[in-house]
Amino acid sequence: MTASRHNNGERTVIPLQVAGCCDDVATAPRNPRLNEQVKLLSAIADPTRLRIIEMLSGACDSICVCDITTQFDLGQPTISHHLKVLRDAGLVNWEKRGLWVYYSLNRPAFEEMTGYLSGLLSATQLAGASR
Amino acid sequence: MTASRHNNGERTVIPLQVAGCCDDVATAPRNPRLNEQVKLLSAIADPTRLRIIEMLSGACDSICVCDITTQFDLGQPTISHHLKVLRDAGLVNWEKRGLWVYYSLNRPAFEEMTGYLSGLLSATQLAGASR
DNA sequence: GAGATGTATTGACAATCATCGATATAGTCT
DNA sequence: AGACTATATCGATGATTGTCAATACATCTC
Numbered sequence: 001m002t003a004s005r006h007n008n009g010e011r012t013v014i015p016l017q018v019a020g021c022c023d024d025v026a027t028a029p030r031n032p033r034l035n036e037q038v039k040l041l042s043a044i045a046d047p048t049r050l051r052i053i054e055m056l057s058g059a060c061d062s063i064c065v066c067d068i069t070t071q072f073d074l075g076q077p078t079i080s081h082h083l084k085v086l087r088d089a090g091l092v093n094w095e096k097r098g099l100w101v102y103y104s105l106n107r108p109a110f111e112e113m114t115g116y117l118s119g120l121l122s123a124t125q126l127a128g129a130s131r
Numbered sequence: 132m133t134a135s136r137h138n139n140g141e142r143t144v145i146p147l148q149v150a151g152c153c154d155d156v157a158t159a160p161r162n163p164r165l166n167e168q169v170k171l172l173s174a175i176a177d178p179t180r181l182r183i184i185e186m187l188s189g190a191c192d193s194i195c196v197c198d199i200t201t202q203f204d205l206g207q208p209t210i211s212h213h214l215k216v217l218r219d220a221g222l223v224n225w226e227k228r229g230l231w232v233y234y235s236l237n238r239p240a241f242e243e244m245t246g247y248l249s250g251l252l253s254a255t256q257l258a259g260a261s262r
Numbered sequence: 263g264a265g266a267t268g269t270a271t272t273g274a275c276a277a278t279c280a281t282c283g284a285t286a287t288a289g290t291c292t
Numbered sequence: 293a294g295a296c297t298a299t300a301t302c303g304a305t306g307a308t309t310g311t312c313a314a315t316a317c318a319t320c321t322c
Contacts, residue, residue: 031182031185034178034181034182034185035178037181038176038177038178038181041172041175041176041181042176042177044172045169045172045173045176046169046173047165047166047169050165050168050169050172051162051165053251054162054165054251057251057252057254058254107252110248110251110252111252113248114245114248114249114252117241117244117245117248118245118249120184120185120188120241121188121238121241121242121245123188123189
């Protein structure tokens, strides 16, 4: 039963989707990029990985995996796994130099994610202010 | 083995953590709010919940649960569960009016999250520009 | 070539999570 | 009071995920 079809009870008394405001509210955006954003967000929605991102964001350059591993009470394969998740999401760059591997933050990818989230906030403001 | 202790191989040839740049790179931030951020990010790192957030952000006002449920090929208890996750994370406000429950985006909480992520980006810039 | 070292991959396991059906709760209407 | 409706909660189940030990791979040194 859609909002606009309620015709009794308090439902119609409350001027929410009535008064011509946002009539298409019930239409889900079905944003085609939604799944990409979910992948990016899932990648950083983990305490270990977010802490790695913080390390990378605070560094002026790449960080050696060996310097990341020592910061956690986790095994080396586990850290390697988390780095792979970040890699697969495209959030980090990596480069092998000799025996060591260096990771750095992929700024454009991170910016796309934050831009998307900020866009959601401004969408609310616009919707609220446009009437 | 810490980065600064490498004394052979190509490791020391690359001027990354040397040259006095970001010597504390190996010190993880241990941000006390990190777990809060993980909770917020986990809440929206799901296709159903992110789509709900998109709906709420695009609406000028609260949205009735009944109008959310119809947009998904999911059972009503499942939608209710996802709304509870968003509620527990503090990302949405909700209000019961008569028989219906209305949800809206908790803008300050959402702004805190986006602000945190934007802060990570500027931290990179600062670190990179400060030398 | 042989040994040593840093990192990635594999396979297994326990924990978490998304989903569902059934049920409970709370409000409305007759 | 009783029927009805919208939403939340509960319990179970299959899928996903974080972690580890073992192993593989690549590179360096001798």
